[in-house]
Amino acid sequence: MTVAPVPAAAPSAYDRADWASAFRNVSQELSDVPVVASRGAIPTELSGSLYRNGPGRLERAGQWVHHPFDGDGMITALRFEAGGARLSNRFVRTEGWRAEEQAGRFLHRGVFGTPKPGGPLANAFDLRLKNIANTHVVRLGDQLLALWEASSPHALDPVSLETRGLTLLDGVLAPGEAFSAHPRFDPGHHGSPRMVTFGVKAGPRSTIRLMEFEAAGPDAGRLIADSRHAFPGFAFLHDFAITPNWAVFLRNAIDFNPLPYVLGLKGAAQCLKSRPGARGEYWLIPRRDGAFGGQPPRRLEAPEGFVFHHLNAWEDGGAVVIDSIVYADFPSVGPDQDFREVDFERIPEGLLERSRLDLATGRVTTTRLSERTCEFAMVPPARVGLESRHAWMAVAERERGNDPLQALMKLDLVSGEQRLWSAAPRGFVSEPVMVPRPGAAAEDDGWVLDLVWNGARCASDLVILEAATMREQAVLELPLAIPHGLHGSWVAA
Numbered sequence: 001m002t003v004a005p006v007p008a009a010a011p012s013a014y015d016r017a018d019w020a021s022a023f024r025n026v027s028q029e030l031s032d033v034p035v036v037a038s039r040g041a042i043p044t045e046l047s048g049s050l051y052r053n054g055p056g057r058l059e060r061a062g063q064w065v066h067h068p069f070d071g072d073g074m075i076t077a078l079r080f081e082a083g084g085a086r087l088s089n090r091f092v093r094t095e096g097w098r099a100e101e102q103a104g105r106f107l108h109r110g111v112f113g114t115p116k117p118g119g120p121l122a123n124a125f126d127l128r129l130k131n132i133a134n135t136h137v138v139r140l141g142d143q144l145l146a147l148w149e150a151s152s153p154h155a156l157d158p159v160s161l162e163t164r165g166l167t168l169l170d171g172v173l174a175p176g177e178a179f180s181a182h183p184r185f186d187p188g189h190h191g192s193p194r195m196v197t198f199g200v201k202a203g204p205r206s207t208i209r210l211m212e213f214e215a216a217g218p219d220a221g222r223l224i225a226d227s228r229h230a231f232p233g234f235a236f237l238h239d240f241a242i243t244p245n246w247a248v249f250l251r252n253a254i255d256f257n258p259l260p261y262v263l264g265l266k267g268a269a270q271c272l273k274s275r276p277g278a279r280g281e282y283w284l285i286p287r288r289d290g291a292f293g294g295q296p297p298r299r300l301e302a303p304e305g306f307v308f309h310h311l312n313a314w315e316d317g318g319a320v321v322i323d324s325i326v327y328a329d330f331p332s333v334g335p336d337q338d339f340r341e342v343d344f345e346r347i348p349e350g351l352l353e354r355s356r357l358d359l360a361t362g363r364v365t366t367t368r369l370s371e372r373t374c375e376f377a378m379v380p381p382a383r384v385g386l387e388s389r390h391a392w393m394a395v396a397e398r399e400r401g402n403d404p405l406q407a408l409m410k411l412d413l414v415s416g417e418q419r420l421w422s423a424a425p426r427g428f429v430s431e432p433v434m435v436p437r438p439g440a441a442a443e444d445d446g447w448v449l450d451l452v453w454n455g456a457r458c459a460s461d462l463v464i465l466e467a468a469t470m471r472e473q474a475v476l477e478l479p480l481a482i483p484h485g486l487h488g489s490w491v492a493a
């Protein structure tokens with residue numbers, strides 16, 4: 001394990017077989033199994049739960065999913081208390097998971113191209129969505145929400161991880177209504193902490209429903225702001241960002257041709273196609289309790305590129321600044337490709353870029369913040385919606401070029417200074433979660449938690465770093481093999 005930056009233009013140092021070995025079925029469900037640090041020590045002040053979501057079932061009856069995003073959601077929980085840790089994991093008991101467990105084979109089409117057995121004829125005109133609850137997991141009130149953006153959340157018990165079932169959030173949602181997997185947690189810009197999130201109804205005109213929920217106290221989970229806004233054009237919106245006054249969306253320049261999906265030839269997400277050279281648009285919706293509440297949304301032309309995830313946004317005088325991970329094109333797995341054999345050199349890398357949206361002139365200027373391939377970035381929770389000095393993200397080991405994510409980086413957004421912790425050559429990182437130290441004075445004081453796929457062990461490690469220095473604090477070799485995952489969150493005790 002290294003801390004120093006690697007030299008420029010280094011060759012890729014990973015073994016694809018190590019990376020691909022993480023794609024497997026999870027065959028066990030653990031309940032509160034004690035785990036100890038195999039190196040270092042768990043900080044005694046670290047008190048709370050790390051929840052992670054991601055695909056846990058990737059194959060049935062010899063048939064592999066076409067894309068790991070089609071894998072059934074499995075929640076991993078690590079509870080930290082007094083220098084100890086306990087591990088639990090549970091599949092989300094979705095309707096699709098239950099039925100397929102019983103049948104022993106896939107019964108549903110996957111959005112990312114996994115067909116039902118039986119060829120196109122068996123798939124044509126079957127437009128039911130399998131809500132696989134695999135994208136994110138957050139705590140809201142007395143429940144965990146396992147999120148999947150095209151449909152309702154699943155509610156889970158935060159301790160046992162047992163699935164309570166689909167939830168409409170006390171009647172806020174209509175059955176099957178889209179509910180984003182990317183809520184943003186407002187630390188208290190309008191008094192108390194809020195979960196701000198959205199749902200999209202996409203079509204030739206797309207409607208965004210913007211919702212704000214109380215996120216703390218006895219009213220946690222109560223809907224406190226709710227509005228709908230229509231925009232021209234098809235909207236593929238995976239993520240967004242918030243400031244005290246705005247909800248900021250980037251509508252990618254993407255078209256959707258549903259015909260191959262309807263005919264059973266492709267998954268719905270495979271029918272998204274970027275328009276090279278075309279510009280997307282920023283859509284800024286005023287938050288109800290902000291200075292522009294009630295005013296119509298603003299639209300500004302975006303630079304070229306495709307964005308899944310944003311880091312953060314904030315306001316600077318008459319401008320909104322947003323940091324995003326930008327790809328030159330929409331990365332997808334073609335119908336005849338095997339996702340385990342993807343050629344990283346041939347797909348675009350994600351790069352962190354900052355766009356400054358001048359609301360007076362409508363002008364947008366963009367600068368690159370780092371040349372290193374990155375994904376899954378976050379600022380300290382207290383800086384969401386405000387300018388932040390620090391960010392943490394998963395990055396490639398090499399300074400340039402596209403590779404799997406093998407290192408974690410702390411980036412100083414003012415000076416550009418980078419601090420790295422690397423799991424290379426045999427480790428592969430996931431989304432880092434920064435946990436502030438209770439009562440910390442400095443914004444970067446705390447820890448970074450990360451699930452790392454250990455290719456040497458063919459199992460997962462939980463790595464704890466000191467957030468300020470990226471020095472390793474502890475490594476917990478888990479008795480569990482967790483496939484490359486998606487998003488997760490920290491809930492303080």
Ligand SMILES: [Fe+2]
Nearest residue numbers: 182238309487
């Ligand atoms: Fe995401």
